[in-house]
Amino acid sequence: MGSTGTVLRELRGAQKTAKGVSLYSRYVNRPAGRLFAAGAYRMGLTPNHVTSISAAFTFAAIASVALVRPSPGLAVAVYAGLAIGFALDSADGQLARLTGRGGPDGEWLDHVVDCAKMILVHIAVLISFRRFFPLPGEAWLLLPLGFLFAAVLTFCAGLLREQLGKGPARPAPGAAPVSRLRAVALLPADYGVFCLVFLLLGAPTAFRIGYAALALVHTLFLAVFLTKWFRELRALRTAD
Secondary structure (H helix, E strand, O other), rough: OOOOHHHHHHHHOOOOOOOOHHHHHHHHHHHHHHHHHHHHHHHHOOOOHHHHHHHHHHHHHHHHHHHHOOOOHHOOOOOOOHHHHHHHHHHHHHHHHOOOOOOHOOOOOOOHHHHHHHHHHHHHHHHHHHHHOOOOHHHHHHHHHHHHHHHHHHHHHHHHHHOOOOOOOOOOOOOOOOOHHHHHHHHOOOHHHHHHHHOOOHHHHHHHHHHHHHHHHHHHHHHHHHHHHHHHHHHHHHHH
């Protein structure tokens, strides 16, 4: 088993492409995930172990949103749990690529945890709104449901696009450069940026506004993604 520095160098060489990845995931979450993956490798953990630890941090933070009255201290704790869980979510895949111990079971478990946290975090916000927030009106309770709809539909449609779009690789004249502008544009749709809004949890009005703004942005991104993916799949049919 190599040194931590050696493991980190090997992990850097086993990264996914940066194409279609926001600046947060590229420069914050993936590097943090590398550190966790290196530590997990040194401890002899498997990718599924890391996925389970990620789930523990994430679900503990989500449960706190639903069960504990908002405060500045809770806001920091919830953000830390969600952010660490997200970094560990990157670490399990990196560890799998490093060790060659990944498989369909691990990929399935990772997607199940991702889907569960996506559903539960918005349900937790709905519960917190109902129990603890001085809402201007009950219509605000529809906001987490709308955000939940947009998030789950984006997740499921993206998975289907990935699966249905698989086919023989087409030769390309060269690798397309990674667009920095696109990486910036994708920031509002990044889960890591979504986690940041929970730092406002101790200020109810600021949290409601920040959460509503992200819900609107995610809905707009959903419309863009659905249009893009539909056109790509239709182009594949035409090419065949």
